[in-house]
Structure formats: structure tokens, C-alpha cells
Amino acid sequence: MNKLKLTLSLALLTNILSAQSQGSGSNLLFYGIVAVCAVLVVWAMLGLTGNLLKIEASKYGIDNETSNFGVFPDLRDFIKPKRPSFATGGTYHSLKKGFDISLEGKAEGDATHAGVSRFAIRPGDFRGMSPIPKVEVEVGSEIKAGDVLFYDKKRPEIQYVSPVSGEIVEIRRGEKRSIAEIVILADKDIKYKKVSTPDINSCERTELVGFMTSNGLWPLINERPFDVVPLPETIPSNIFISTFDTAPLAPDSNVIIAGNEAAFQQGLNVLGKLTTGHVHLGIDARGNVPSPAFTGASGVEKHWFSGPHPAGNVGIHIHHVSPIKGHNKVWTLGVQEVVTIGKMFNTGEYHADRVVALTGAELVSPKYVRTFQGASLADLLKDNVNGENLRVVSGDVLTGKQESMEGFLGFRDDQVTVLKEGNYYELFGWLLPLAPRPSVSGTIPSYGKDYKFEADTNTHGEKRAFVVTGQYESVLPMDIFPQHVMKAIITNNIERMEGLGLAELSEEDVALCEFVCTSKNPVQSILRQGLESLKEQS
Amino acid sequence: MGLIDFLKSIEPDKKKSPLLHTAYDAFFTFAYAPDTVTKGGTHIKDGMDLKRLMVTVVIAMQLCYLFGTYNIGHQHFVAAGEYLGFIEGFHLKLAHGLIKLLPIYIVSMAVGLGIEFYFAAKKGHAVEEGYLVTGALIPLIMPPDLPLWILTLSIVFAVIIGKEAFGGTGMNIWNIALLSRVFVFFAYPLTIAGDQCWISGYEKISGGASADYGWFHTGFFNTLFEWMGLNTFNTATTVVDGFSGATPLALAYEGGWEKVTSVFSEGQMIWGAIPGSIGETNKVFIVIGALILILTRVASWRIMAGMLVGLIGTTWILNALGSTPFMTVTWTQHLMMGSFLFAMAFMATDPVTASSTDKGKWVYGILIGFIGIIIRVMNPAYPEGWMLAILLLNTFAPTIDYFVIESNIKKRFSRA
Numbered sequence: 001m002n003k004l005k006l007t008l009s010l011a012l013l014t015n016i017l018s019a020q021s022q023g024s025g026s027n028l029l030f031y032g033i034v035a036v037c038a039v040l041v042v043w044a045m046l047g048l049t050g051n052l053l054k055i056e057a058s059k060y061g062i063d064n065e066t067s068n069f070g071v072f073p074d075l076r077d078f079i080k081p082k083r084p085s086f087a088t089g090g091t092y093h094s095l096k097k098g099f100d101i102s103l104e105g106k107a108e109g110d111a112t113h114a115g116v117s118r119f120a121i122r123p124g125d126f127r128g129m130s131p132i133p134k135v136e137v138e139v140g141s142e143i144k145a146g147d148v149l150f151y152d153k154k155r156p157e158i159q160y161v162s163p164v165s166g167e168i169v170e171i172r173r174g175e176k177r178s179i180a181e182i183v184i185l186a187d188k189d190i191k192y193k194k195v196s197t198p199d200i201n202s203c204e205r206t207e208l209v210g211f212m213t214s215n216g217l218w219p220l221i222n223e224r225p226f227d228v229v230p231l232p233e234t235i236p237s238n239i240f241i242s243t244f245d246t247a248p249l250a251p252d253s254n255v256i257i258a259g260n261e262a263a264f265q266q267g268l269n270v271l272g273k274l275t276t277g278h279v280h281l282g283i284d285a286r287g288n289v290p291s292p293a294f295t296g297a298s299g300v301e302k303h304w305f306s307g308p309h310p311a312g313n314v315g316i317h318i319h320h321v322s323p324i325k326g327h328n329k330v331w332t333l334g335v336q337e338v339v340t341i342g343k344m345f346n347t348g349e350y351h352a353d354r355v356v357a358l359t360g361a362e363l364v365s366p367k368y369v370r371t372f373q374g375a376s377l378a379d380l381l382k383d384n385v386n387g388e389n390l391r392v393v394s395g396d397v398l399t400g401k402q403e404s405m406e407g408f409l410g411f412r413d414d415q416v417t418v419l420k421e422g423n424y425y426e427l428f429g430w431l432l433p434l435a436p437r438p439s440v441s442g443t444i445p446s447y448g449k450d451y452k453f454e455a456d457t458n459t460h461g462e463k464r465a466f467v468v469t470g471q472y473e474s475v476l477p478m479d480i481f482p483q484h485v486m487k488a489i490i491t492n493n494i495e496r497m498e499g500l501g502l503a504e505l506s507e508e509d510v511a512l513c514e515f516v517c518t519s520k521n522p523v524q525s526i527l528r529q530g531l532e533s534l535k536e537q538s
Numbered sequence: 539m540g541l542i543d544f545l546k547s548i549e550p551d552k553k554k555s556p557l558l559h560t561a562y563d564a565f566f567t568f569a570y571a572p573d574t575v576t577k578g579g580t581h582i583k584d585g586m587d588l589k590r591l592m593v594t595v596v597i598a599m600q601l602c603y604l605f606g607t608y609n610i611g612h613q614h615f616v617a618a619g620e621y622l623g624f625i626e627g628f629h630l631k632l633a634h635g636l637i638k639l640l641p642i643y644i645v646s647m648a649v650g651l652g653i654e655f656y657f658a659a660k661k662g663h664a665v666e667e668g669y670l671v672t673g674a675l676i677p678l679i680m681p682p683d684l685p686l687w688i689l690t691l692s693i694v695f696a697v698i699i700g701k702e703a704f705g706g707t708g709m710n711i712w713n714i715a716l717l718s719r720v721f722v723f724f725a726y727p728l729t730i731a732g733d734q735c736w737i738s739g740y741e742k743i744s745g746g747a748s749a750d751y752g753w754f755h756t757g758f759f760n761t762l763f764e765w766m767g768l769n770t771f772n773t774a775t776t777v778v779d780g781f782s783g784a785t786p787l788a789l790a791y792e793g794g795w796e797k798v799t800s801v802f803s804e805g806q807m808i809w810g811a812i813p814g815s816i817g818e819t820n821k822v823f824i825v826i827g828a829l830i831l832i833l834t835r836v837a838s839w840r841i842m843a844g845m846l847v848g849l850i851g852t853t854w855i856l857n858a859l860g861s862t863p864f865m866t867v868t869w870t871q872h873l874m875m876g877s878f879l880f881a882m883a884f885m886a887t888d889p890v891t892a893s894s895t896d897k898g899k900w901v902y903g904i905l906i907g908f909i910g911i912i913i914r915v916m917n918p919a920y921p922e923g924w925m926l927a928i929l930l931l932n933t934f935a936p937t938i939d940y941f942v943i944e945s946n947i948k949k950r951f952s953r954a
Contacts, residue, residue, distance in 0.1 A: 101582070169829040271580045325953055343744075397581040419582070422575050425542055429571025437585035442834035443594050444585045457575040461587020462567065465666055466709030468591065469894035470838060483894060484943055501945035515579045518591055519708075 083304065086295070087285040090302030093287075095477040097347070098308035099512055101248040101438045103397070104361035104452040105417075107368050111255060111355045114369035116379040118408075119164050120181040121149055124174075124326050125411035126219060128228045129484035131156055131178035137168045146216060146350030148181050157232055162218030163373035165191040181408065185202035186372070192349035200270055200345060212341075216350055220337035222319065222412070224330045225503035226535050237328040238277035240321075241268075243294040243335055244305075246312035247396035247508075251357035251414055253284070253335050254291045255368050258346035260339045261293035263351075267342030272299050307477060315509040319478045324503050327538065336414055356409065360418035361454040362386050375409045377416060385418060391457055393417040398511035399524070422458025430461060438517035440475065440516045464519040470522070472513035480504065482513050484534055486523060489530030495535050497530050506531075539741070542570060542841050560659035582646070588813045591836055592667040598675045598830040599821035599884060603678070606816040607635035613813050614739045619778035624811055630766055637752070638738050639816065641679045648691045650676070657702045666707035668714075668890075669697070674875025675715040675884055678724070678817025679877070679925075681735035691801045692718040709725050712932045715775045716925050717887045723925070733783040736813035745779035761915050785813050787914070787922055807874040818877040828883035837887035840899040841906075845882045848907020849873075856915055864915045876914065881906075881924035891932040895942040902938055911917040 083092045087516050103236055103349050123129045133150040137143060144165045151159050164186040174180035198211050209232050213220050223230035230236070245254050278301045285304035286291050295302070305311045314332045324330055333341075336354050342412060343351040352373040359366045366382050371380065394410045395398035396416050401410055409416065427434075433444060437460065438453045445451075472482040480501040488496035507524040514523035545566055550558040557864075568589070576583060611631025612624060621627030650673045680689065696718035701710045724729050725845045729735060734743050741747045751771055760770040786807055789798045802812055810820030818824070831837035852868040860866050872878065886892065886906050893902040906927045913923025 007821060161864075244905065294656060323950075323953060391575075393581055400581065401579070410752065417581070423573045425573050426571040427541070430587055431593060432584055439585040440580070441584065441586035441836075442592075443590055443836065455582040457581050458571075459574045459576055459583050460571065460585045461583075461589065462572055462574065462664060464588040464664075465668075465706060467588060467668070467708050467890055469889045469892070470896060470899070473896065479946065479949075481943060484939075496947075498942065499950060501950055511580055515582065516584045516586070518584075518586050519589055520583065520587065522579050 006301075011238070037083060043493050060438070084285055084287070084306070087283070087304040087306075088288045089280075089305055090283070090297075091321070092285065092304045093306070095305060095307030095316070095320075096313045097474055098246075098476050099516065100308040100309055101515070102450070102452050103248045103359075103438070103453070104454045105359050105363055105366045106249050106452075107251060107255075107357035107359050109367055110258070111368035111370045114190075114356075114375070115382075116371045116375040116378060118139070118169070118183060118376040119162075119166075119186055119372055119374045120183045120376070120408040121160060121162065121374050121411065122181040122408070123150060123160070123179050124181075126160075126229050128151075131174075131176065133160075133179055135171060135179060135182065137170055137171075137182070138315070140256040141168050142166070143184070144191045144193040145352065146195070150179065154218070155231070156212075158213045158218050158229060159216055160219055161350055163350070181396055183408075184493045190372075192351070195348050196349050197345050197515070200273055204401070205273060208270070212270075215342050215344065217344055220333060220340060222332045224315070224332055224506065226531055227506055228330060230329065234278070234329050236275045236331040237394065238318075238322050239275045239331045240282065240314050240318050240339060241271075241279065241300075241333050242282040242285075242312055242314040242317055242334065243290060244282070244312045245396075246286075246309035247398055247415075248309070249357070249359035249366075249415070250312070250396055251355065251368065251419060252288075253294070253519050254288070255357075256335055256355045256414065257291045257293045260343075261291070263294050263339045263342035263381060264335065265297060265342065265347055266345050267340070268297055268300055269336035270341050270345055271331075273332070273336070277322070280317065280321055282314065282321075284312065286311070308514060310475075310509055311477065313508050315504065315506050316477055317335060319480075320347055323501075326398050334369070334414070337412070354414055356380065356408075356413075357415045358384065358414060358418075361391050362418045362420060364535045366513050371409075373409070373411060377403055377407050378405050378408065380409070380416060381405070381418065387420075389421045389423070390418055391421050393419070398454070398515060399508045401519075403496075420456040422456035422460075424458065426458075433460075440471075441518075459520055461518075461520055465534045466519050466521060467536065468518045471516050471518065472510070475512040476509065477517055478504065478509070482510055482523070485530070486521075486526050489526050489533075490535065497534055502527075502530050502534055545569065554881075557655065557659040558663060558871045559850050561655050564655065564658075564665040566675060570884050573911055580817040588667045592670045594834055594836045595671045595831065596829035596883070598677065598836075599674060600819065600827055602817035602820060602880070603639075604676075605810055605820040605823050606678060607639045608632055609810060610635040610650050610738055610809060610816060613737050614749075615683075615934060617737045617743065617777050617781050617783065618742065618775045619781075620775065625877045630771060634739060634755070634771075636757075637754045638682050639677060641682065641686055642680060642682075642689060642816075643674075645689050646676045646693060647673045652695050653694065653697045655717045657894065661706070668701075668707035672697075672714045676718055678880070678884075679715060679719050679815050681730060682816050683735050683821075684722065685729070687939065688722055689718075690728060692721040693727070695721045696697075708890055710890060711936075712929050713888050714884055716929055716932075719925055720929060731869075731901045733785070733788055733813075736785055736815075737783045740777055743777060743781070743783040744783065745777055747777045749775040751772065761860050783813055788933060790867055791918070792876060797863070798875065800869075804874060815877060815880075818880040820881065821874065821879050824879045824883055828879070831883060831887065838889070838892065838899050839865055840896060840904040841887050841892055842882050844900045844903020845878075845886055845910075846903075848904040849911055850907075852884070852911040856911070862915075867915075872914075876922050877924055878910065881910070881928060886925065886931075890899065890936060893938045893942075895939050898935070898938040902931055902935055905934075915931040 053085045069215055104316050123133045133152050135150045136148045136417045143162050145162055147162050148159045149162050164182060164184055166184050166186040169185045170183040172180040195215055198207050213232050216273055219229050221230055266303055268279055280301045280303060283294050283295055283302055283304050285306040305423060310316050318330055340352055354371055354373055358371050392403050393403055394403050394416060396415055436447050436453055438455055476482050485502050488500055510523050510527050550562050552559040592610040596764045608631055611634035614634050615627055650669045654665055654669045696714045699715040700712055700714050704710045737743050739749055741750050751773055755771045763770045786798045786802055789801055806812055808821045812819050850869045853872055856865040893899050910927035912935040914924055
């Protein structure tokens with residue numbers, strides 16, 4: 001490009017000079033053109049230097065979205081979005097794409113104690129686990145919190161432990177004798193198994209990993225791409241922790257972290273020893289001032305994000321801070337998982353307590369409760385549910401898992417949503433929607449920003465051929481074309497899936513694409529299908 | 539809840555009569571949004587569906603329908619030199635317009651939906667709503683005097699070859715409505731070329747030719763109007779001497795903007811009281827339709843803006859060259875003539891056949907604007923280019939996307 005400019009300007013110059021020698025044209029014009037050429041030459045040289053600098057920077061891997069190693073100022077530098085005043089330090093990312101689904105039934109107040117007596121850990125919550133893991137307990141055994149429940153025979157070093165103490169009351173089997181869930185009847189006062197922890201400042205990485213895998217901390221880590229429990233020998237290029245959740249009715253991290261600030265910092269210190277890169281914290285810059293546990297965390301890189309959902313998704317943070325390259329792995333954790341790791345190193349005990357948001361318009365009082373991993377939904381929702389014909393979801397309405405009332409909270413879930421089933425016919429429903437419903441479309445009234453919808457599970461239309469373009473892209477704040485990723489998956493074109501950035505995506509990132517899809521396509525399950533075939537290939 | 543029980547009770551058996559069941563299902567889901575609930579994936583869904591999307595487009599073109607119907611009648615009487623004021627002879631113009639438009643609309647819907655229902659039943663899936671828009675667009679882009687058998691053939695060709703052969707809604711490469719128009723244009727050039735087809739209701743368009751009234755004119759409406767004490771259709775009506783029926787574009791090709799304004803005023807062209815395809819003459823109503831589509835985000839504003847940019851840029855270049863009278867026509871004047879705005883609002887924005895990436899949409903729009911004006915100004919045979927420009931770019935839309943996507947892939951690999 002620069003070469004071309006140079007040649008052009010030289011050609012122009014010779015042209016002018018030859019014209020001069022013929023004695024035509026005014027002096028002013030001649031000098032004017034020479035000046036323009038001179039400017040062009042200097043500009044071309046500067047451009048060349050800038051590009052060389054950028055290449056050098058990328059060689060050292062220090063180039064990213066926020067730094068400009070060129071000679072010229074980036075256009076983005078002039079139109080930099082304004083940071084909120086509390087968002088000091090770290091980088092700032094203002095995201096525009098996305099959509100906040102405003103629903104009725106947000107949890108309020110501080111976390112109260114929930115009287116949950118039954119808990120369950122389900123091997124099925126861990127992707128890639130063999131269907132029949134080796135179960136170390138039997139019905140009737142008494143266990144402490146932190147005692148091993150089961151492990152995968154393919155990876156016996158990774159132990160899955162009990163979140164509470166009590167008695168194993170049931171080992172439920174699923175299809176083909178697979179282990180569906182191990183149900184524990186909890187003691188009133190939880191007894192913890194006490195272990196001696198290694199000193200994180202002096203111990204080797206292998207010793208630290210060995211401690212974490214044998215004490216139930218390892219399954220708390222999620223590995224991207226593919227969302228699996230990592231292999232112990234993996235060294236992640238970075239570790240990402242999103243300290244806020246923008247999903248519909250998601251719990252407020254400030255409520256979750258209250259009282260656990262020290263454990264959170266300790267957890268971050270541990271994680272810092274596991275990666276060759278950095279521990280990155282994604283922090284909420286949308287308006288509410290985040291807890292000092294996040295803003296004041298040490299030993300981490302901080303990144304502020306503002307914008308509509310999915311601005312709080314860890315996948316979005318990874319994409320904007322340090323995208324997954326080649327076969328690199330990135331680990332992600334939620335705030336509560338970090339706290340559990342921190343508490344283990346502070347106390348030598350496995351504290352899997354969780355603050356869970358009970359949400360949804362069908363609850364008598366949406367609230368925060370304090371319980372443990374895998375709590376029984378029936379116990380959590382006791383005397384708090386209105387009406388019939390309801391759906392109970394462990395998680396949020398976009399990515400959560402449908403559970404029966406007898407089900408349990410998912411391993412990583414910190415939210416329960418209860419909403420109405422939408423199994424009704426609606427006269428001319430497609431033309432004249434009578435009840436308000438959330439939508440990104442301009443054809444459906446939005447009722448203003450503060451309106452809270454009472455959404456139900458009706459599909460509002462049938463599945464159709466894919467027609468509308470640009471819809472998925474408008475709700476995914478990434479430099480990725482989700483529509484074309486889906487196309488590559490459906491045609492099973494592995495190379496293209498990879499090239500288009502499938503490895504950077506997870507279900508939660510494309511959940512909004514599925515929500516907005518006019519043709520009602522199952523975007524999340526298509527994405528998972530693609531990830532599975534990509535995983536097989538690599 | 540009586541209606542729904544009744545509808546449920548008459549549901550035909552799916553196995554015994556698939557075609558009947560498909561038709562029933564199409565009408566039932568038209569009356570009632572189904573009771574299906576989400577399963578796996580997101581638990582709630584956006585209130586938008588394909589039916590609503592399609593009907594929004596149809597609503598956006600309703601003003602064009604109203605005006606187009608009346609204008610058929612208006613042009614008919616202008617040719618005869620009668621009722622020259624726009625609202626003079628209102629009932630006659632409306633009646634004539636309806637006599638011409640309704641058969642075209644009914645044939646368009648019946649033939650197209652018939653084929654859709656047949657293929658849906660054969661493939662065993664629900665009827666897609668795509669044809670609701672296509673079937674509503676086709677009458678608007680046809681000349682008012684088009685024989686119905688040609689219309690039928692063109693729709694059969696467009697829907698079967700252009701759509702079902704590719705796999706149905708969402709799979710087609712070319713815009714179906716334009717494909718039917720291009721079929722008429724290439725298969726029956728004598729019917730649609732020249733100035734003969736834009737005025738309806740005469741044996742031919744030349745001085746002294748007499749009006750061609752059927753039973754609806756002389757039997758039905760004349761009886762009605764007589765009873766109401768109004769003027770009636772006069773079978774002795776003839777085309778006035780010297781009337782050519784030429785459209786502004788034909789005039790502009792002959793003698794530039796001067797020649798156009800010697801026949802039509804600017805106001806006439808903007809408000810659409812000129813001969814032309816049925817729905818494409820009134821620029822104000824088309825712009826209103828385009829605004830509805832942009833504000834509801836049903837159609838891509840990028841494509842529309844791209845087309846405008848392409849038109850303006852190309853016109854500037856042609857103005858600078860200025861070697862024929864048509865080349866000196868400015869871009870504002872181009873907007874007043876022909877079907878650019880209609881093509882921009884309703885044709886190029888078809889999401890299935892347009893580029894699917896945001897950058898691609900800009901390129902796609904700009905190239906349509908560029909090529910369309912080139913065909914309009916330079917092509918001596920047929921002075922309108924949007925149909926061909928859009929079909930050409932439909933063909934290249936995947937290529938445009940390919941380059942946008944490849945650059946994204948390249949960027950990702952260069953990072954690794």
C-alpha cells in the first residue's frame with residue numbers, strides 16, 4: 001500500500017517536472033504539487049515505520065486492542081468513550097451491542113439462611129465425564145464436607161468432593177446405569193474435613209495442583225474452549241474471572257462477595273500461581289459501584305466493561321482482553337468458586353457455601369439465600385412459589401437448565417428462576433400481541449427502559465427457515481459473525497468454524513442470538529454441536 | 539373459547555390428506571399463535587416471528603397499493619383526455635383501478651401460495667410466510683395492462699425455478715418478485731417494452747384507439763353508478779391524439795430533464811400521478827414505507843443508504859461526463875423518476891438475497907446504485923436498471939460476504 005503511494009507520488013512528480021520543462025503551468029501550482037508530494041512521501045514513510053513497529057509489537061505479543069504501537073494516533077483515541085468516575089485503573093471497554101432483558105422478580109435484600117436439608121452432586125454437570133464414574137461412597141455412609149464422593153476413572157487424580165457433611169441417602173441412576181446424582185442429607189451443623197494446605201508462596205506448581213485436584217478444588221475451574229474441567233498438566237495462558245453477571249435477573253456480585261472479601265483475594269493469589277499469564281478480573285462499569293474486593297484486588301489485571309448483556313460474560317472479556325489463540329487454553333471461574341478456593345487455603349476446609357438468588361415473577365418474594373452447592377430446589381423454594389403451571393430453571397432464563405421441583409441446583413449455578421409455562425394459544429398473537437413481551441424488534445412496543453416484563457416460555461412463533469440477517473451480530477459484542485459460524489457448523493466445515501472464531505464462543509455468549517432469532521433456531525445447541533466436533537478434531 | 543375448539547375439531551388428518559393438513563395448519567397458525575414452549579436452550583423467546591416480520595413489510599407497502607389502484611384509473615382517463623383533475627371522476631378511476639388490480643393480486647396470491655402449499659405438503663413442513671411479501675410485491679412492480687396468463691407463467695417460473703428448486707424460503711439466490719418481473723421482461727419483451735403497457739384499458743396506445751371495457755365496467759359498475767346517479771364508463775372513450783403514454787424515463791432518454799418536465803411537473807412525479815408500474819409511482823408513499831421498515835429495523839438501512847450513495851456518486855460522474863442528455867440529469871431528478879426508491883425500500887433489502895454482513899451490505903447497496911444508474915442511463919433498449927442491478931448483485935452477494943468473512947478469518951489466524 002505504502003509502496004503504491006510512493007510510486008504514485010513519484011510518477012506525479014516526474015510528470016509535473018516534464019510539464020515544467022515544457023514551460024507550461026504556473027510556479028505556484030508547481031510548488032504546491034511538490035509540497036503535496038513531499039507531505040505524501042513523509043506520510044508514507046511514517047506509515048511504513050508505524051507498520052514495522054506494530055509488527056515488532058505483535059512479535060513480542062504486547063499488542064492488544066487497547067494499545068496502539070503505530071506512529072499515527074488511532075481514530076479510536078479521539079472518540080474514546082467516557083469512563084465512569086469510579087472506574088479507575090485497568091482498561092475500559094464500552095460495549096454497545098447486546099440487549100438487557102428486563103424481567104420482573106429480581107432478588108432483593110441481603111442473603112438470609114435457607115433451611116435446605118438435601119444436596120446433590122451430579123457427575124453430569126461436568127462435561128466430558130464418563131457416565132459411570134467411580135463412586136467412593138455408598139448409601140448410608142457418613143461423610144464430612146470435603147470428603148471424596150467420586151472420580152472419573154479416566155482421570156482418577158481429580159477428586160469430586162461433598163459440599164456438606166451428612167449421610168448419603170440415595171445414589172440415583174440414569175440411563176444405562178449411569179450415575180445421575182448422589183444425594184446427601186445434610187447435618188444441621190456442617191462438619192468439615194481438615195487438611196493441611198501447602199504454602200502458596202514457596203510450594204512448587206505441581207504440589208499446588210496436586211493439592212487442588214485431591215481436595216475437590218480442581219472441578220471449580222472451567223477451561224475454555226469447550227467448557228471442561230482442565231487436565232492437571234495444562235498450563236493456561238490466562239485466567240479470567242468475571243465479577244459481574246448481566247444475565248436476566250442475575251445475582252448482584254456485591255451481595256455475593258459480602259463477608260468473603262479476604263477469601264476472594266486469597267483465591268486470586270492461588271490462581272496467580274497456576275498461569276504463566278495473568279489473572280484478569282472483568283469489573284462492572286455500568287453504574288453501581290463494585291465492591292472494594294473487586295476494585296482493590298491485588299496481583300490481577302483489571303478490565304472495566306460497560307454495556308448491555310452479555311457485557312458481563314467472561315467470554316466477551318476474553319475476546320476483548322486477550323483472545324484465545326491457536327491451541328491455548330484459558331481458565332474461567334466465577335466469584336464464588338474463587339472464594340471457595342481462597343477459604344480452603346485460609347482454613348484448610350472445603351467451604352462450598354453459595355449465595356443463591358431466587359428470582360422470577362412467580363415467586364412470593366424473590367430474595368438471596370445462603371446455602372451450599374447442589375441445594376435441593378424444593379427446599380430452596382419452599383412456601384415461596386405462586387400458582388401452577390410453572391417452570392423451574394437452575395440458572396438464568398437464557399442459559400439455565402430446566403429442573404423439576406424435585407431437582408437440585410447445578411454445580412456452578414448461583415441462581416434459580418421460576419417462570420410461567422407459555423402453553424397457551426393466542427388469537428392473532430403474531431399480529432396483535434396483547435400481553436407485553438420482551439423483544440429487540442422495533443415492531444413490538446418496548447414499554448420503556450424501566451418496564452419489567454413477566455415473560456413466559458411460549459416460543460411466540462414456530463421454527464422457520466433462516467431469513468433475517470444481522471440479527472445475531474447485533475447482540476454479540478465480538479468481532480465474530482455468529483450467523484456464519486452456525487452455517488459452518490451445520491455444514492460441518494471444521495476449518496471454517498475454527499477460522500470464524502468458534503473456539504471463542506460458549507453457549508452463554510450466543511444465548512441472546514437464540515433469544516432474538518426470528519426463525520426460532522436452536523443456536524446454543526448448534527454451537528455445542530460445533531464445539532464437540534472441533535474438540536474431536538483437536 | 540369457542541373458536542379454538544371449533545378449529546381444533548375440523549383439523550384434517552395429517553397422514554390421509556397432507557395437502558389439506560398443510561393448508562389447515564397455515565390458516566390455523568395464522569389465527570392463533572401456537573402453544574409451543576421452549577425446550578432446551580433459552581427459556582424465553584423474543585416476541586418477534588417470521589409472520590410478524592413479513593406482515594410488517596406488507597403493511598409498509600399499503601399506501602403504495604392504495605395509490606397504485608387509483609392511479610391505474612387516473613392514467614386511463616388522462617389518456618382519454620377526460621377527468622384530467624386528479625380527483626375528478628373519483629369513483630370511475632377507483633372502479634377501473636380495482637378492475638385491473640384485483641385480478642392481478644388474486645392471481646399472484648393464488649398461484650404463488652398454491653405452489654407453496656403444494657411443496658410444503660410434499661416436504662412435510664409448515665408453510666413458510668415468505669410468499670406473503672413476494673405475492674404482495676409482484677402486483678406492485680407489474681405494468682397495469684399485463685395479461686393474466688403472462689403473470690401466471692412468470693410466478694410459476696419464479697416460485698418453482700427461483701425458490702423451490704433451491705430448497706424453499708431462505709434458500710433462494712434471487713429475489714422472487716424480481717425474478718417474476720425479469721421473466722416477463724425477457725420472455726415477453728413486446729408486451730412490456732416500449733410505452734404500450736403503462737396505460738390500461740385500451741386496445742392500444744395511439745390516437746383514436748378505443749377503450750376496452752368488459753362486463754365489470756359496462757355491466758356491474760355502470761349499473762351501480764347509474765343507480766347512484768353518478769357518471770358512468772363511456773364505451774366511446776378513445777385515446778386523445780398525440781398521447782404517447784411515455785414514462786418520464788423514456789422521455790429522459792430522448793431529451794433529458796427538459797423533455798421530461800415538458801410533459802410532467804416535478805410535483806406530478808413526486809406524488810406519482812404518472813404512468814408506470816402499479817406501485818412504483820408515488821415517491822412520498824414509498825419513502826413512508828421505507829421509513830416504517832427502517833424504524834422497525836425490519837429492513838437494513840445500510841443497504842438503503844448504500845444504494846443512495848451509489849446513485850449519487852455515479853450520477854456525479856455521469857454529470858461530469860455529460861455526453862448525452864440523459865447523463866446531465868442530476869441525482870435529485872433521478873430520484874423523482876422511475877422505480878429507484880421502490881427498489882431501494884422493498885427489493886434490495888430482501889434479507890435472504892442480500893449480503894448478510896454489515897460491511898457487505900454497504901458494498902452491496904453501493905454497487906446496486908452504481909450498476910442500476912449505469913443501466914438506466916446507458917442502456918438504449920430499456921431505460922430502467924434496478925431489476926437487473928439487484929438480480930446481478932443478488933448473484934454476487936455471497937461473494938461480497940466471502941471477502942468480508944475471509945478478512946475476519948485472516949485477522950484471527952494472524953493473531954495466533
